[in-house]
Amino acid sequence: MKIEVTETHGVTLLMLANDRLDAHNSDLVKGRLRDVFESGAKDVVVDLSEVRFIDSSGLGAMVSGFKNAVSHHGRLVLSGLQTQPRSMFDLTRLTRVFDIYENAEAALGSFAGQ
Secondary structure (H helix, E strand, O other): OEEEEEEEOOEEEEEEEOOEEOOOOHHHHHHHHHHHHHOOOOEEEEEOOOOOEEOHHHHHHHHHHHHHHHHOOOEEEEEOOOHHHHHHHHHOOHHHOOEEEOOHHHHHHOOOOO
């Protein structure tokens, strides 16, 4: 999986460039999120707009990232959830945990004025 990391106005954006987030690549995503927070990032957006399928391992990677955000006094939000990933977040009620935005621009904008 290719993970593009950029920074815009102090917010780190992780773009997951793969159509699946599952047991085959969730450890990579989990590790990258951990590294981002350990390097000092506080505000992070994970753009899932290219991810068409997510399984429990992928959900676990997002929860791990959320826990890293909390432990580093930061914030992790998600953007661009397609139909199946959105259904998984709804089914597991993780929509109550994560702030989820329609697209990366809206997610990045959510940090303005903090």
